[in-house]
Amino acid sequence: MNYSGSPSEKPVAAGDLDRSHIGQSVSFQANDFTVVFGTIAGIARTDAQVYLSLQGVGGGTHLKDEYDLPVGHNVYLQLDPLSSAGKSLSEVERVIKEKFDEIKHNLRDRDQKTDSE
Structure with a gap:
């Protein structure tokens, strides 16, 4: 072994x-x-x-x-669970921020289309 x-x-x-x-x-x-x-x-x-x-x-x-x-x-x-969790958490935060930015962008586009009509 x-x-x-x-x-x-x-x-x-x-x-x-x-x-x-x-x-x-x-x-x-x-x-x-x-x-x-x-x-x-x-x-x-x-x-x-x-x-x-x-x-x-x-x-x-x-x-x-x-x-x-x-x-x-x-x-x-x-491995230190806190440091591992911190790495995972920062990755989750990045993905959430990207999705939030995407939603904001889509809402702005929708508002602009509504205003132009």
């Missing part, structure tokens, strides 16, 4: 994780057979390893809630 995230995720080296990432959704390939999806509850690190504690994952018979990863191991974080 070779997990490389989804289009809605960005790769980050485990060694680059810090306290600002706590609470974010994360996914990563823990070993050759396992892909993990969870929410970061805690992060600890040494020079060579990063220790991730995941919220809401443990307690199952086969689910671990703690993983140790090499600092260079990629994990995948969800």
Whole structure:
């Protein structure tokens, strides 16, 4: 298996994780057979390893809630929903403005035709 995230995720080296990432959704390939999806509850690190504690994952018979990863191991974080929403919103605003301008233009044309008759 070779997990490389989804289009809605960005790769980050485990060694680059810090306290600002706590609470974010994360996914990563823990070993050759396992892909993990969870929410970061805690992060600890040494020079060579990063220790991730995941919220809401443990307690199952086969689910671990703690993983140790090499600092260079990629994990995948969800793209910032607010910045993504902002991009989508600006696109929606542009389309609405274009439609509004088109309606104004059509109304002016109709008024001018009515005035000339």
